[in-house]
Amino acid sequence: MREIAVVGVGMTKFGERWDKQLRDLFVEAANEALKDANMERNEIQALYVGNFSAGSFVGQEHVGPLLADYLSLKYKPAFRVESACASSGMAFNLACMAIASGMYDIVMVGGVEKMTDISAPEVTSVHAKAMDAEWESFFGLTLPAAFALIARRHFVQYGTKPEQLAMVSVKNHRNATKNPLAQFQFEVTVERVLTSPIVSDPLHVLDCSPVTDGAAAVILCSAELAKKYTDTPVYVLGFGTASDTIALHDRSDITTLGAVVEASRQAYKMAGIEPKNIDVAELHDSFTITEIISYEDLGFCEKGKGGLMIQEGETEIGGRISVNPSGGLKARGNPIGATGVAQVVEIVQQLRGAAGKRQVSGAEIGMTQNIGGTGSTCVIHIFGRQRR
């Protein structure tokens, strides 16, 4: 299997981009990535793009060729990948395999979502499509409600507290103030999180990732070619992907995301590392409880001790494992289909030592963890400054 390198990254400002369309956002991020890699667009051999639900949000399907067309990738293959919030993480994984197999030498992976053209209740209904339409959302379950069910079980089984959930939001908002592309540029307090309106109890508005417009793009190539484009390539050391039941109620214990456990087991094995070797991680904090459960299921701490891990400050920038220095889905923003690649953009910047005020000093190994739905999909990548 050939080794893979990331040689270019680009991302739009995340937020409410009223004046921009889906295609505009994508082209903005893609141009940024090409410029970063000092690459001509005709060097790209294929496009992989993550997108959750352009059909529901803006009435557009078939976004692969649409985006290839607007980027002038004439006749190049363009794949659209859909795995709910893990869409572009999965797109990135397919692109890695295309490089690793030798099929392509240089590919672009992007992700894009344009969510603010429809009302908030409509967005809630679109989010719910990531779950079981017939046996969950038919009866009124929403995505935040599903994670609220998980949070309440975690409270009962492990004694996790609402204040500990709020600390995830506090940390990620603080980090986002150091990221100029983040949607939110303000800090919050535990008290403010706990007094913000309830979305689905025990989750408050400030426990939930926002509705966001945005796009991100990266350029991958075989490791042999990397130095031609950049002095600071970042290498893919390992990855893992897994699925789990579509309905939350079909799992024996909803406080563990089995797909996260399985995907991380694969990724650690392939990279030849252990959780303690990770310096910086972009984790899927779609809700504050998701970040806490992820600490546990990724082996960053013992099962049930995720609440303690945030409370002790172990995941602050410069802590034992710096988690979500970008601000995470919570505060950088969560344009669903763009999130997985936005995580890669951040880890590449961190490993290049180019993350500005939020730089994790001396970061050598980084991880991205992207979850779809209630954990029905999980895709993990591990990156390093050095080749394996």
Added chain:
Amino acid sequence: MMPKSPRIWQLAERRYRLLGSKCVLCGKTSVGPRSICPACGSDKVETVQLPSTGTIYSYTVVHSLPAEKNGYGPYIMAIVALEDGTKLTAEIVDCDPEDVKIGMPVELAFRLIGQESEHGIIYYGYKFRPIIPRT
């Protein structure tokens, strides 16, 4: 999203009678029709009547409503563990949000779920309500 008539019709009997699937080989039960057992992969799966009582495994009160529940909430959603261990997702009715708790015994209640459109069909399904001790 608002389901259309064929989708409602396809599963109507399952939802109206609370029928489930049970693997003949390993005994795993699930709500809804399956032809392959999700636990052991066997194709010997039969349709069974699920029990109409259980307890609340986890719950939440939904305040941010999806478009099709416009004007309806806040409402309680729960995962109910039926007496045979099968878990399903359902709304809890006839119960104040302050009174719901994990472990609470509940029973089946056949209720209206929604309406396809202003002049479209009305559709039904299961909800659950607290069991009131009968004296």
